[in-house]
Amino acid sequence: MTAPQELPGWRHVSSGKVRELYVPAGVDDVASASELLLVASDRVSAYDFALEPPIPGKGELLTRLSRFWFDRIADVPNHLVAPDTDGTPVPESVAARSMHVLPLAMFPVECVVRGYLVGSGWAEYRETQSVCGVPLPAGLSEGDRLPEPIYTPAYKAPQGEHDENISFEQTVELVGRDDAEALRERSLRVYGEAAAIALEHDVVIADTKFEFGRDTDGTIRIADEVLTSDSSRYWDARSGNRTDSFDKQIVRDWLSANWDRQGTPPVLPQEIVERTAARYAELIERLGA
Numbered sequence: 001m002t003a004p005q006e007l008p009g010w011r012h013v014s015s016g017k018v019r020e021l022y023v024p025a026g027v028d029d030v031a032s033a034s035e036l037l038l039v040a041s042d043r044v045s046a047y048d049f050a051l052e053p054p055i056p057g058k059g060e061l062l063t064r065l066s067r068f069w070f071d072r073i074a075d076v077p078n079h080l081v082a083p084d085t086d087g088t089p090v091p092e093s094v095a096a097r098s099m100h101v102l103p104l105a106m107f108p109v110e111c112v113v114r115g116y117l118v119g120s121g122w123a124e125y126r127e128t129q130s131v132c133g134v135p136l137p138a139g140l141s142e143g144d145r146l147p148e149p150i151y152t153p154a155y156k157a158p159q160g161e162h163d164e165n166i167s168f169e170q171t172v173e174l175v176g177r178d179d180a181e182a183l184r185e186r187s188l189r190v191y192g193e194a195a196a197i198a199l200e201h202d203v204v205i206a207d208t209k210f211e212f213g214r215d216t217d218g219t220i221r222i223a224d225e226v227l228t229s230d231s232s233r234y235w236d237a238r239s240g241n242r243t244d245s246f247d248k249q250i251v252r253d254w255l256s257a258n259w260d261r262q263g264t265p266p267v268l269p270q271e272i273v274e275r276t277a278a279r280y281a282e283l284i285e286r287l288g289a
């Protein structure tokens, strides 16, 4: 992977698979920063690999998705720095694909909400007729909408490791009962509101993963990326293959036909890159984001 971009006024401190985290130059680390910059790259990841080449425009389109949802989640404060705040200027070169945010004391909980039975949830349901310990009615099929969205938190593993599903009671042990209930209530409410808005545009948000943190005043804020197609499963309700990923299915289908899952994935052909970029643009256009 290429070295993270140097940004005037900022110092790179952390890389995700497809994102970079910066603190103002001269600041030691996230804990002592008064502002952060989250920069979304154009990289796309699949099967835990950052694929090559990048998808032109992906970083900007996913940043627009987060901003679109932050604007519509009025009843939960978020981590965005107000635009008029004077802080470290955001370099023009990354402004459209970055978020200027408040540093929060992040909860070590991945707040996963599932509205549909798919992926690891479907496999577990077939064995136990439950998902992450939440009992479900019999007779559900893969891709079915659940009677009610369920909260299935995970313990936030160190960078690069897989998160570990935990019960709600285990989140109580991690963060205390009041905060555990606050995270669950906000996660279910925000998912419910966003999933309903998306459905009005024939877009299904099958599941999502929120992160929350507490600011210096003690306010719980929704943080990180929110309801992007990297942190959520987005489906096209108008598509015949309903549970296909809105934006990643083209890449997944090409990889399964051209890669045996041994070693690193092959470079994506230009036609796949172009079709995928068009799907990201279509998702934004469909939602009106």
Ligand SMILES: Nc1ncnc(-c2cnn(Cc3cccc(F)c3)c2)c1Cl
Binding pocket: 014, 015, 016, 019, 020, 021, 030, 036, 037, 038, 039, 079, 101, 102, 103, 104, 105, 106, 213, 223, 224, 225
């Ligand atoms: N508002 C916040 N306050 C404190 N910490 C974070 C925070 C830390 N890590 N991550 C995830 C991540 C890792 C690598 C690159 C990325 F762009 C993002 C988010 C945030 Cl968003």
